[in-house]
Amino acid sequence: MAFSAISCVILGLLILVMEDVALHAEARAFFVFGDSLVDSGNNNYLATTARADSPPYGIDYPTRRPTGRFSNGLNIPDLINEKIGSGPVLPYLNPRLRGRALLNGANFASAGIGILNDTGIQFLNIIRMYRQLQYFEEYQQRVRALIGARRTKQLVHGAFVHITVGGNDFVNNYYLIPYSARSQQFALPDYVKHLISEYRKILLSLYKLGGRRILVTGTGPMGCAPAEVATRSTNGGCSAELQRAASLYNPQLVDMLKGLNRKIGKDVFIGANIRQMNLDLITNPKAYGFTISKTACCGQGPYNGLGLCTMASNLCSNRNLYVFWDAFHPSEKANRLIVQQMFSAPTKYMDPMNISTVVALDSRI
Secondary structure, eight states: OHHHHHHHHHHHHHHHHHHHHHHHHSOOOEEEEESTTTOSSGGGGSSOSOOOOSTTTTTTSTTSSOOSOSSSSOOHHHHHHHHHTOOOOOBTTOTTOOGGGGGGEEEOOOTTOOSSTTTTGGGOSOOOHHHHHHHHHHHHHHHHHHHOHHHHHHHHHTOEEEEEOOHHHIIIIITTSTTOHHHHHOOHHHHHHHHHHHHHHHHHHHHHTTOOSEEEEOOOOGGGSHHHHHHHOSSSSOOHHHHHHHHHHHHHHHHHHHHHHHHHTSOOEEEEOHHHHHHHHHHSGGGGTOSBSSSOSEEBSGGGOBSOOOTTSEEOSOGGGBSBSSSSSBOHHHHHHHHHHHHHOOTTTEESOOHHHHHHHHHTO
């Protein structure tokens, strides 16, 4: 009887060790939070106008069909995921995200949202940041039911997390109309400080929920988006006011991330200088194989920057020649170049380190 009991204990320990080995052997989980730049289709399941569920979206995706991504093909999380080797990461609202598929991670992003809850109110039913974090808690409850609390904590702590939010707080809030409520409430420098303060709360919540490697992207050069060039520029240049907003916001975001890392005592938050990465493509397109950097591939009006990308829009024949796919979003080729920078660029673009360094460091743990 004693020998049988000891055998059972040893067998139980072996099973626990094998489970740990199996979890480590699986691809690293990947979690995505944010707006339309990283939404992979959550809004397809919502009653909202902020959707990319009809052609020609997805024209260069492997299925050649729209997926809810605001791209002609793959977006930045897809391309990061390719490199870090996670399995398919589905939108959280996708009914197929169940069982073992949960262990790959989940995408909680929703087009139209911002740091502030009143950003994107014109889109009605979207998954605001507080709700994305609630879904992340719910996700962990579902995974705990599948593999237990200890292994769930291990999976979440070992995951790679990506968050992109903030641009809509300018283009779909502060600057949405000439005299918006927020522009009446705040001068631009004070609004930027308010956004940084609110974003800090979101990032701390993400850390408390288990995120330990979190890629945080700043805003792009918002004034150079075809929509802003079409509506705010008089000479075809980038909108000076929106460029000023980006130049105020992004350095303060980097400083805030450094402060959080100091507070925590380790490099949890990795800042990506998306503004500079995009500006390089826009100001020197030929160096990267582009020919057109101000006009969107899909759209209408000046610079194809007005309205939505639809079947009735102008559509370029070669998306690889365009920096912008639609009025606001980069083409897949531009996304690929940006992700290459995220993995290999020096601290001018990635602070305090690039993703390749993160992966190398984490592989030793």
